Amino acid sequence: MISAKELKNPHVVRRDLLASLVVFLVALPLCVGVAVASGVPAELGLVTGIVGGLVVGLLPGSKLQVSGPAAGLTVLVFEAVKEFGLSTLGPIVLAAGLLQVVLGLARFGRWFRAISVSVVQGMLAGIGLIIVLGQVYAMADLEQPGSGLAKLAGLPGLAADIVTNQEALTAFGLGAGTVAMLLLWPKLPARVRIVPAPLAAVALATAVASLAGLRPAVADVNGLLNAIDLPGGAEFSRLADVAVIGTVLAFALIASAESLFSAAAIDRMHDGPRTDYDKELVAQGVGNTLCGALGALPMTAVIVRSAANVQAGATTALSRVAHGLWLLLFAALLPAAVGIIPLAALAGVLVHAGCKLVPAKEFGPLWREHRGEAVLLAITAIAIVVTNLFEGVVLGLLLAVVKSAWETSHVQLTTHELTGGRVVVTLTGNATFLRLPRILEQLEKLPQDQPIELDLTGLRHLDHACRVALENWARRHNNAEIEPVTIRQ
Structure with a gap:
């Protein structure tokens, strides 16, 4: 919530509005990229970002973390759309949101903090690996295989296609250049880094493609209102399907865990009010309920955008609400701008985001100090790649319980x-x-x-x-x- 006292302070308002522009520029390519990678229209990612700003941003819970479509749910959304169809995505997200609201009102929010950190890291690592494995195909404008193992097995063929196919090579060059720019950006002078890295990388790739006369694949843009497809009774009847119910549970639990672990990480970055986990869970549930009613992507609190918000100097919820307003204005006034962005560049942004989900630097120290936790992390990640997200996380949780029982039964x-x-x-x-x-x-x-x-x-x-x-x-x-x-x- 934004208090009247905060709005009366011009210094706070000016600082938070500037922070909101930074968050908007970080969120824009990620909202579009996550939507495309999830197999849905690009505008639906913007809808979720808008709801995350204008609705969740006004609700109590955490003042500084920003909500929107997350790379961590890309795999699950892609599988759900592939299996049940885009029309069923809305009811699934809505039901997951209602479940989050119930869990928050029942004060279950704090219990998500009891989930093994290694399982969460393994979950994120597995998601990151699936994103990277899938988006390297998208970087070459090629269709990605369905399963994680098929993606791994198809890498030699992908390399051959890139070498022998000029169009694939051109697209892959744009994607690889985007990744290179994202890696190089933190090393540039501070005055250059005022522009967020994802925006700079995507803009550069778009400019290169345009100036060089290239014709890479781009997102289909139909406008915000045309992309929204409100689910009807036939779609909601699919919620009686056992497989759909399992997907709802997976959406609710994984989105909740990611949001609340993000809140814990953001709380360590600032000295302001701490997150109320139960209220934050309710806020996320309200946001997902509305996103489901609009047929859009599910949302979570997103660590990249939230960290950018804190680092930009935000101190109130005004910054995250305003970033939703900027997304709305962009989607309403400049929708065609999305249609000139090469999909390979967006895939490059997600490859970089996926790599950041894999805790490669932390694994070595964890192996030396807590070998059992490292094994748990690795098994969870590998299980997600080999099976799917839900089964991998369930296996990780079961192993964590067994490990805890073994260690305590001395x-x-x-x-x-x-x-x-x-x-x-x-x-x-x-x-x-x-x-x-x-x-x-x-x-x-x-x-x-x-x-x-x-x-x-x-x-x-x-x-x-x-x-x-x-x-x-x-x-x-x-x-x-x-x-x-x-x-x-």
Whole structure:
């Protein structure tokens, strides 16, 4: 929310309006690029950016993070549109938004912070790899294969096509030049870097294509109102499909996790008010509900635009609301400008964004200090590439739970021989089924010609599987007519 006191301060208003222009210039190519990569009209990306600014920007939660179409959902949207059709995207996004609102009102927002960071990093890394693998085909104006494995297998053929096909080589050159510009931009003088890197790279690629008389593929532009297709009753009836329900859950959970982890990252970048996670989840849900009603792309809070907002000096929500206004004015007054941007340049922007999602620099230190977390990250990322986003994330979460259970189920077994030949075996810690093989292996090694007492009073936790196994072990020994086993609990 923007307070009246903030709006009365001309210094704050001027600073936040300038910041909003920076965010707008960063958001513009990303909104268009994410839409094209998702297999939907370019204008729908602008619609989501506009809603993220003008609607979510006014709602409480986080003052400084910016919402819009995200590269992290590109893969999921592309798969949903391919499987269910563009007309079903709206109901899916709307249902996911309503679910987010319910979760926020039920105060589930804070629980998203309990998700393993390694799983989230693995999710982002997997998404980044899929984006890069898919968009390198788009950089050459070639159709990308459907699955992650097919994209990998098709890379040699892609290289051959680029070398032998002049049109593919030209398009790939524009895309590669865009990536090179994005990598070079941070090294340029500060006065040059006033222009956001994505805008500069796309503008340069467009200018080169125009001046050189090239004819690369460009986005189809039909105007904002023509691109919006309000879903009807037939489309909403698809929500009864089990596969569609699974996609709704995936949209809601992944969009929520990405938004709230983005909020945590942005909160570390400024000293202003902290994010209210439950309210932010409601705000994201309201935004997605409206986007779904308009048939547009889903939204999340986006780290790139949010970081640009903070770094540009914004201190209130005015900057993110105003950036939505600039997007609306652009889409209404200059829609044809989108139609001259080479798709290869937009693909280059997304290849760069996808690479930034892969935590390559962080993986080495993580491997040295927390090897289990590094393995969890890698497995989640690989599973997303090999299967799909939803199944990869579910696998990562399950492995995180198993890993946590394994690490917390430490049990120590000590043996003391008392006078009279009696052996006391003391178990301490947490005895769970994960440690059963080790416990039973050590018990089988105990002498059978001496009375044995199992002391379980030092256990903090004894699950049902362990209790039954210990009782069965004692019963077998007693039935074998050897020295008896007693259990002290």
